[in-house]
Amino acid sequence: MSTIARALALLDHFSPDHPRLGLTEMMRLSGRDKATVHRHLTALVQAGYLEQAPDTRAYRLGPALTRLADMRRHTxxxxxxxxxxxxxxxxxxxxxxxxxxxxxxxxxxxxxxxxxxxxxxxxxxxxxxxxxxxxxxxxxxxxxxxxxxxxxxxxxxxxxxxxxxxxxxxxxxxxxxxxxxxxxxxxxxxxxxxxxxxxxxxxxxxxxxxxxxxxxxxxxxxxxxxxxxxxxxxxxxxxxxxxxxxxxxxxxxxxxxxxxxxxxxxxxxx
Missing domain, CATH: 3.30.450.40 (GAF domain)
Incomplete structure (x- = not known):
């Protein structure tokens, strides 16, 4: 699996029951080391696929996904x-x-x-x-x-x-x-x-x-x-x-x- 695919695969761990995930939770769910997970999460935040909640700094799905979902639905x-x-x-x-x-x-x-x-x-x-x-x-x-x-x-x-x-x-x-x-x-x-x-x-x-x-x-x-x-x-x-x-x-x-x-x-x- 490529680096990009491994980073994007982290998005699959979010669900209605788990809309926010911290670094430690993401490490546990993905089975990857801290440095790798943090690097992938940072890249996803920079691309707008994730954002950090201002109160807890936990990660949640970002606005870029809404834009892409709307674009797909319309095109x-x-x-x-x-x-x-x-x-x-x-x-x-x-x-x-x-x-x-x-x-x-x-x-x-x-x-x-x-x-x-x-x-x-x-x-x-x-x-x-x-x-x-x-x-x-x-x-x-x-x-x-x-x-x-x-x-x-x-x-x-x-x-x-x-x-x-x-x-x-x-x-x-x-x-x-x-x-x-x-x-x-x-x-x-x-x-x-x-x-x-x-x-x-x-x-x-x-x-x-x-x-x-x-x-x-x-x-x-x-x-x-x-x-x-x-x-x-x-x-x-x-x-x-x-x-x-x-x-x-x-x-x-x-x-x-x-x-x-x-x-x-x-x-x-x-």
Missing amino acids: VPEIEMVGALIDDLSRVVGELVHVNRLHGFDLIHLCHAEHHNHPVRVSFDATERPPVLATASGRAFLAFSAPEVVAAALADPGTWDRKDAAPDGVAVCETLATIAAHGFAYNRDTLRLGVSSVAIPVFDADGTPVATCSIAYPTGRGGADFRDRLARHLMAFAPKMTVAMGGVVPARVQKIWAAQGNSTKMADQA
Whole structure:
């Protein structure tokens, strides 16, 4: 990892629960020595990516990030195009729909939409970075990724819920193969009790997964029939989603989505 990348990686340690971090905390979180962390923090402050709170001198995110985020939102057309699509999808299904880009094995929120008239809804935190193996989105991404990507994910402790034991690689690969055959992944009360979701991959111009689109809903809303209805809607929108992000759906995946869209029942995943 380059010096610039190592410095910028420090920004990932900030969160709604930890909006301010001191030098000592940053050393602990990054696992780097004091001199290196201080040098990187100083460079980030000079560039405006960080600033120091006047009362505690702790570091917090700086104004340059706001400017860049606004610039991206106004100049990157995929966000607008994808936003319009998921807004339509959310109106059709009446549930929360969100799109994440993959950065390494981090699911980074791109946009979301929520249209419903239900008294019970799923709470959503756009800053959350759940472990990919514990989410429908993460498994949908891995199911259509190259074997070496899956192997790297299994070797990375950050990809599974640390409250659990390390995943069984054989079992995970079997589940991913089933997801690839179905064209979508789903969770039921896996990451959070009372929350279920269905998800599909979004592909780049080479047909490689680079993002995911998912529908999250309260588990009590319905069982397998309800899940399958949402999955069919999701797969019907999936090709448009990939095109909006400048990608191409592989022919084999397109065939699976078309077949599942015409199916009334879908097999269970492990």
